[in-house]
Amino acid sequence: MANAPPEVRKNAVGGVATIATPAEAQQVPLRTGRALPRPRVDCQPLPVPVPSGPSAADTFPADFPDAPLEWHPLNGLWIGVAAGLLAALFSALSYLVSRHHVRTHPELREGEGGMRLIVQAHVLMGIVCIPACWFFWPEDGGPAAAECLPPVLACAAAYLVGQVCFFRALKRVPASRLAPLLGLKIAMLAGIVTVFLGHPLDTRQWIAVALSVAAAFALQRGDDRLPASALGLMLVACLCFAIADLSIVTLIRGLTDGSGATLGRFHAGTLAMSMTYVACGAMLLPLAPAMLPRKLTGWTPAIQFSLVWLVAMISLYACLGQVGAVFGNILQSTRGVMSVVLGALFAHLGWHDLEEHVDRATLLKRIAAAMLMTAAIALWFIDVS
Template sequence: MALGILLGLLTGLGHSLAYLASRWFTVDRGRPVSQLLVQGHVLMGAVCWVALPFLWPVGFAPTAEWWGQLSGLIGFFVLAQVCLLSSLRATDASRVAPLLGMKVAVLALLSVLMGMPLTGTQWTGVAMAVAAAWVLNDVGGRLAWKVTALVVGACLAYALADTFIKGTIEIAKDMTGDHSRFGIPIFTVAAVYGSLGVIALPLLGVWGSRKREAWRDTLPYAAIWLATMVALYATFASLGTVLGAILQSTRGLISILLGVMLAGMGWHHLEQKHGWAVQARRLGAAALMCLAVLLYVWGGR
């Protein structure tokens, strides 16, 4: 339990640092989102291909069903990343990260459309998430509608990708009989990002760069994101998706605190400096978003 909680908190920190790394790449270094996505996934894919032979489960042979789940996971994940990184190029990471808790409202909508009723606790969580999002959107200047649309799009794509993560892992577990906490989940990370690396490789000719500096600037994001994904999948495997999602939502609070630190250090091109009254309201709204996630996922148990 203690290890799982630590991994969950590290996931929240890792997400926050990765968001800052992507904003540094696109804003500070002036490079396009497409270059970060392509080069980042080529780097992560190379690491995963080296690791895959050591992580491959005994008795596992990919089936059409497994490939279908993996393809769905990859497709929605890429869409989510495009939306998220585009929003981070437009505004501070400390404003975007807390809004990702709106995924609970997206999940609620999907559940209703699929005819799955929600509990009263879950509806309370959804209402709190919407209220928190309204405050976060309003404090410090209203976000442009395009940024808001990109964040909502990212939440929707992440929610759909989560369903395929579960399917991909469960198929591999049933096939191999390996129900250990970390074996199959970590293998799944390597399979996902190894596949993404292969997909990204031919795109280097369009969106990649031959300059060493561009690859050097990509490295922080790629390293942080891959390590964060290992921690995330391990958290889900250790604690389950319920508590894992709650711990993951701490990225909003962490991103705001990191934003205060960066603004205080004078990095105003990455994080705008706001008064303590504004920061206090944003922290309160981010905490409310965390509580909303807790109520939603706990109410669905």
């Protein structure tokens, strides 16, 4: 290296360095010692080794092209699980919030307080969801109104009827006894898709229906049984929620597969949710003048319920986007267990307007029935084959 001509001396890392000629070097002023030429370096870039193994397209999902390899699977799973459990928790909390205000608020505890709360809250949520519809609406125009309007109206109407029935039952019975019965929706779905849509169920799904009915019977045993009126309201509510679910599936399919629509399922689901709540607010708007609060403080119940419910719905769709519909529905079904546990906690803390105090045997029976309902829903959605 030391005896090599200046023109061809190599640098330490393997790149070729071009050294100034002796004539150029003599023009460089020196302070002390022997004259050393000032080099003019032109380093060639080192070649980047090409890794062997799978390519980036094989390693990362298409929708996360820049995600670190070790982050995406773990984060996607745990974010979805956390969002699903948060949706279940806030659903259970929304039942407690609504029951508390319907039973204690001066403007809601008399007469049709539950209906007043539904109208006020859904008018608010409809207003909030209008900009959400504009934000999520596809840039290419989306499907025609004739494709999306019928399922939107069907979903909104069925959902509102179900909510009215549920709120009326909630005024009579604590949420911890009603929320687990929402799992009977799969029995209603089974009847609708078999009788009216002509889609036969497999053995696994019929076992799930049987488990859900068994859980409902377990909740009706002994002195803990629901009044006949409340049970009837819950059955109608489950039927309406099943119709709403089928309608929103049709709506999402129309948004993803409709003419001109280029939406993913999560995007379409969020847009469908926003459209549904706008339709709910529009349907209830004629009732608003008679149902709106008389004082500014009267908006407190509607605002609190709307916030809690929207957090639950946003968390649910975030969960569905991360872990899919199967696991997402199973996570959401834990709201029954959470309602039972929260009910026992609030009763222990003295909130007897929300929940009644029960003995340990009754509490364990409710938890077991709620867990059986969750297992039924899991079996319904999971394809064990």
